[in-house]
Amino acid sequence: MFTADPEIGRDLAAVDWAATPLGPPESWPQSLRTAVSILLSSRFSMWMAWGPDLTFFCNAAYRRDTLGQKYPWALGRPASEVWAEIWDDIGPRIDTVLRTGEATWDEALLLFLKRAGYEEETYHTFSYSPLRDDSGAVVGMLCVVSEETERVIGGRRMTTLRDLGSDPSVVRTEEEMLAFAAHQLGRNLHDLPFTLTYLFEPDGTARLAASAGLTGPHPAAPATLSPGTTGPWPVDAPARGESVTVALEGDGFAGLPTGGRPQPPTEALVVPLLQQGGAPYGFLVAGLNRYRDLDPGYRGFVELVAGHIAAGISSARSYEAQQRRAEELAELDRAKTAFFSNISHEFRTPLTLIMGPVEELRTRFAAGDPRVRDELDTIHRNSLRLGKLVNSLLDFSRIEAGRMQARYEPVDLSAVTAELASVFRSAVDKAGLAFDVDCPPLAEPVHIDRGMWEKVVLNLLSNALKFTFEGSIRVAVRAEDGHAVVTIADTGIGVPAEEMPRLFERFHRIETARSRSNEGSGIGLALVKELVGLHGGTITAVSTLGEGTRFTVRLPFGTGHLPDDALAPAASDAAPSTTAEPYVLEALRWLPAGTSATGAPAVPETGDAPYPSGPEVPARVLIADDNADMREYLTRILRGAGYQVEAVTDGREALRAVRADAPDLVVSDVMMPRLDGLSLVRELRGDPRTAAVPVMLLSARAGQEASIEGLQAGADDYLVKPFAAAELLARVRATVELSRLRTHHARWRTALVESLQEAFFVCDEQGAVVEINAAFTDILGYGPEDLPYRPIHPWWPQADSDPEGHQQVARAFAGLVAEGHGRYTVPVTHREGHRLWIDVAFNHAQDPDTGHRVVVGTFRDVTAEHYVVQRDSALAALSLKVSQATSVPEALTGALNELKELWRARQVLAVVFGHHTEPAVTGTGSAPHWRELPADRREALTALRERPPLTPVTDHTSAAIAVEHPEGPMVLWVELGAGRPFTHEDQLLLSLLAGHLAQGLVRVHQIDQQRETAIALQRAILGPSDLPDGFAVRYEPATRPLEVGGDWYDTVALPDGRIGIVVGDCVGRGLEAASVMGQLRSACRALLLQDASPAQTLMALDRFAAGVSGALCTTVFCGVLDPDTGLLTYSSAGHPPGILVHHDGTTRLLEEGRSVPLAVRPGRVRPEGTCTIPARATLLLYTDGLVERRRRPLSVGIDQAGEAVHEGRDAAVDDLATQVMSRLAPENGYDDDVALLLYRHPAPLDVAFPAESSQLAPVRQALRTWLERCQLPPQTAQNVLVAAGEACANAIEHGHRHSPGEIVRLRAEAYVDDLRLVITDSGQWKTPQPEANAHRGRGMTLMKAMMQHVTVTSGAAGTTVQMHTRIA
């Protein structure tokens, strides 16, 4: 019995069962054996309890998943002892199952199990279903469990991680970030009963920065911890980047929060908050759920939390650092200005001392040596330039110090501006540009400081000239809205839009593609803006790249905006001051015609800075190059710099390696076989998973075009061979660090996706799976290395072998592509070939990088749930079929049909190897005989019966299992059809169903036997075993439910040769009615024998019945028949009327002699009726079950009964009884007991006589008398007499010539339209030979002439003559 699992079976066998209420296994009922077999052969986790103590059994899966250390102690113990700790939870559920027989279902119920030596938080989804004993009573329960602890807890942790990442604000301070994180951690106190975040101060002290779970101060949460201390938390270990587990023992840890559980945590995990490339920021103390083991999953969760906090700190700190840096830069800016202005003062003196003598020398050598003059000019120009710079700086410092000495005098701004412009005309002309000065006089004067205004206009003009290579420069002055508006516009190169905001920023230089000079201090426009501002005006710039720039200065008219003390009266027209000269001279130097004193702008040389080393955090670099030397060279350099290097030989390999595990950088040659570098870049960029992987291309092709091609393909950098090691390392380092900055978010996302318990995938618009996570691979077996997976995906069920599964997936996939969202449960095939069921949900999303529509989905493995549901419904269907069946064959046929439907099988056969010589085959559809099965099939089936029961056997087209059938071993054989998979779960299901079937068959068989016993009993007490000739009777107990009825019939041979006939119906059903019936029947018999009057009999029976409890209202038809004459005397006690059907089909109801049912009016005189039954008429007596139907008058049933009798006129009376019963039976069988009695008049003649000629006359006389009763025409009777006489004479003369005295039988039977004679003897006739023996031939001739049909059958046992003739 325990053989289905050798290991558990051994331990089960070792249990002292005799000491349990179940007793020794040999005594166990079939139902318990079956249940144990199913349990042990199942791969699903199950346990069961049986008997008064709910004795515990379990299988291997349950032992492994749930029972843990309680095994094998638990086997054979009361379930309440095994699961004492959760009995409060499960006890009531089990009670419900035992009480109601209905199954329970719990999803993810929290249970604290002590199976691993500690109280463990677990979640189980389980169903308790009732187990029944052989009589059908619920005596135990079966629990099918699937543990969901991982799913529930994983989901909870996932939620916390997701919430942690859900911070909507972009930037936060460190404090805000920590408070947010603490708030989120406080929402998962089950996993994190409390958390403390400590951050290191620069001196190594740890400071408590945030906490969750604690409501107030606690000794375990000191505000600071010095380096070197160990209590309550270690500081040095996390500072070194190590995690530590701390046992929470001692007073300092008393009163810690329990996290919503009964007991506080016993351990905490101290995890460093790691900083990339630096010492940890601090550490996280996480109180641990004492009801869970600190497994890698739990540890990983805490580390992910710490990682998130560390990332948050990193981002907050870098934000703070940026802020600080911006402030520092502003400060530096101010300091720089101050510095320059301070030293500028000091420069002015020496400058003056330089410029003065230079002026003198220039004058003196004006006509001298040209070389000397050129050099003097150079000195002069640069002095001026330096002076201009110094003056500008001084202006700044004055403005900032508020010490700018301005003198605003009213001027005609148009005139002043035009004059300044004219100074530049020569330079503009020389540059080949049009110079358009449009300065009509203004109606009002504008107050300006002439010196300052000069600087404004000259700076703007100088700027325009510097950046304009063709076209024009335009200066215009207008009056507009109370302002003078001066515009200086050029058709130059323009300023990029992104640079516009910084156009007027101090020291900011715009890097442009082209300018007349690379010189510039970056202070010109800044100064212009300051100066315009001092005038109460504004300056704006509009620029279009490649088209030009326009500066607009707006100065208000009037003086309201100016300080009163700075106003001055209009001065006489003053020529432009010397200020202009340096500007013009400088501008002229830019122009081609000028001497090239400064030469081409120099490109700064890369200095001999030390080689950059490798990254601070090791980075992984993948090298793809087909040249082995090159691979080695690159590997050596990069390894030497601290990189982890992997090298492959071509682009295809590189692609595969990147998809499997993306490196931090790919360094790839451009020219490679199979897949070249450019194609590799394109492939990587085309796949969302690898789009962000940085790629550096190496090529021997120099030149801009090659590098542009590489960069266009999407490469991050491009390096031309030959290159220096230092350059390679510098570029690699820069690329890696840049990409790390860029991909921080992506990596966080990847970590999140990878940590999902559910499988995650992304499909592109065509339905190809382009991204998956680890859980996806775990569930389906398909990894990232073969991405993308294009439809039809390899995990679809095969269309040819599993068209239905294929269809289901195809439908779901169509939904995925068309609808974009949905949820399906579909079958899929694992890479290793086994069948899975997954619950998949998906939604459309937009890929933020490409803007393409993608589908993002998740799924989980619901195989176990699916099979539980399938199993439950299959078991339910099978149980229903079996329980509805009224016989073993019906139960079996129903079950086979269920199996056929379940597996869509071609055919299901059951072969029972019973007591018969040939095994009995039952099947779906028309079952073949055993002999008709092919020989090899017969052999295989016979072999299967020897197999242990309930152990499925499969081949590629069928599955079979041996089961116990009440009549002997049975083999179930399911023909699946070629190539149909029959999975392990299918096998399990088959054994479960077979077990159920076996149990069900035993039950049905028992009911069958009880029923047959009861029917046999009923028949035994019903009526006479020897019926008089001419009678036929039937008794049919109601089909369902099984009951013994109170109906009866009886015939009594009375001493005077007459026959008493009784049909009765006691009230009620069952044994009680049967016992009343038995008494009434016996009494009636006795009364009839005493006084052959039906009325007298019934009156006496009235008195008798009054004394029998339950006999009241019994209805009885009682008659006495003279079989010779057909005279029937009768009386009816409330019984339905007898029906007399004449030979012509007319009917007559025996409605006379009617009175009330028995014992209703004891003592009342009962009437009597008479009726002569004519020849070949048939009398039908019955109980109401035959004719009574709901919603139908009784007369309809009586008419039908009459018709049924008439239609059976050609049948012998016994056959007629069968016909009537079946014709009148309702569709689903009789629902009430039926007793039926038929008599056809006259009764057949049956004479046996010795084979002596002297017997001929008396036999003839008997036949003649009988023929008279048949009321035949005299000639017909004479013919029959002659034919019978010849046959009898032959029997005597030829059959028994040598053995006189043997018995000859004559039987004559009148049908309604037909008369049949049978004469049998035990001798053998000689074949008649009329020529040789004329008189013998005459006998036969006579017989044949007198009767319509004569057959003579002669055999070893004797000779039979059958003759009949129509008599209608």
Next chain:
Amino acid sequence: MTTPLTLTPGRRADGTLLLTAVGEIDMTNTDVLAEALDAEQGPVLLDLTGVEYLDSAGLNVLFAHADRVELVATPLLAPVLTISGLSDLTTVHGL
């Protein structure tokens, strides 16, 4: 026990033998009939109107004397006499 049969000899007006049978004729008493018929030579008129049963054994005796026997019978015996062909060989009165 033999089947009851009485044979009463007599003479017709022309002096020929008249044999009147009453009862049944079967294999148990055909010898009695045969003896009565053989008792005299010459034509015989056999009156079977009182015979309720005649089977093939009786017919055999009548066939043996068919050339000199004439019969008187009721319709009851007609089928037997006709079917056996006896009525073709001898004169049957009364049918």
